[in-house]
Amino acid sequence: MPPRRILRASAALLGLVTAFSLTGCGNSADGTTDEVAAKGGGKNGLQINLGPDQKRVTTAKVDSIAALVPASIRKRGTLEVVNSAGSVPPLTFYATDDKTVIGVEPDIASLVADVLGLKLHYNPVDWANIFVGLDSGKYDVGLSNITVTEERKEKYDFATYRLDNIAFEAKKGTGWRVKGPKDVAGRSIGVSSGTNQEKLLVDWSKENVRKGRKPTDIKIYQNTSDYYLALGSGRLDAYLGPNPVAAYHAASTGQTEIVGTFSGAGTAVQGKIAATTKKDNGLIKPVHEALNTVVRNGAYGKVLKRWGLSNEAVPSSELNPVGLPKTAS
Known part of the structure; x- marks a missing residue:
């Protein structure tokens, strides 16, 4: 099953990708096309073919x-x-x-x-x-x-x-990596309400408090464009969401990066x-x-x-x- 909220966020995400001013180029022969490039990605951005001739x-x-x-x-x-x-x-x-x-x-x-x-x-x-x-x-x-x-x-x-992974997406070049609960102590992290991602953040924050660390400042977002604006302005340290969407956005814009991935099933099983x-x-x-x-x-x-x-x-x-x-x- 798609990660919770992925369908709800889908229309907003497609609009966001369009908002990055995708411009036409030519297809390469091996399927790794450059028909559409995300403006701002440049050499750091993934070349995305959004046309029907894939x-x-x-x-x-x-x-x-x-x-x-x-x-x-x-x-x-x-x-x-x-x-x-x-x-x-x-x-x-x-x-x-x-x-x-x-x-x-x-x-x-x-x-x-x-x-x-x-x-x-x-x-x-x-x-x-x-x-x-x-x-x-x-x-x-x-x-x-x-x-x-x-x-x-x-x-x-x-x-x-x-x-099936979830990912922490942060502004590119921060040098910060998330390997476990202590890495989000005192950090401001965005997430969608009612998701497995939110549950993970809440559990990690409680663990940090028990161990004498600062709690995580969990920010709830329902609109894709809102949390990307917050990332860009520095109001969020990272957003935790479905890895495919985060990885696609990071690769296509070159403006963000994945700083940690975890199983979408939690710690029990990958x-x-x-x-x-x-x-x-x-x-x-x-x-x-x-x-x-x-x-x-x-x-x-x-x-x-x-x-x-x-x-x-x-x-x-x-x-x-x-x-x-x-x-x-």
Whole structure:
């Protein structure tokens, strides 16, 4: 599941990215395009292609893995991938034509389809209908920032492809790093209300007080533009939010940087994002092998790099790993 509040903040974030005066350039040949560059990023900013012609990173079909795909899907010739609709850079959002779905999730889905020798057919829906569609067999696999949980493992199979992290984003060049609770003692940190991030900050602040340190000054923000203004003016030392959004913003503007990342699941387990299929439908094994193929051949790394998410890379895809416990909120 996307980190809480990510959908609520999505429209504001897309508006903020637009507000950084994205300007047109030309595409490079390898998918790491420079069609759109964030003004102010310059040499320090990530070159972002927001156009419909993505020139995605591609990879070759692997016949031995393609042969593992259930016969009905091979006969159809398409991989029906489902993702939550909306504008959530850099996960899944719409290109400048307002109809082409782009982002890191579609790029990874495209690589999986390449290895399996199938044509990618993308199905953007609302969040709840991802699981309804998987349950009914309407869709083959979900790639939509879905976190592995023990409860979901009762109904679905998972093949991991990214870490589920939250991140402290600070003004670039501060030299400050967050490795644990003591690093935020006495600091002013922004966060969205009702999120796991807020809970972590509250818990850390209480721990600091117990140990004789200063409490954290926790500032609540609901609008993306507000906390970025506060960061820029120095009213905040950092903002704690979903890593993909923070990493994308930092890489595309060159004005902020990630100063610490932690599991979105808290300290109990490292949260992991995974391709999701209906349990025992026969597809998760070839999807798992396809993901490991693109990790090994480097295509996966190129995709994460083009969206500024290299810090969420996994060394290999795991099949049905330990997920968030049922007691997790």
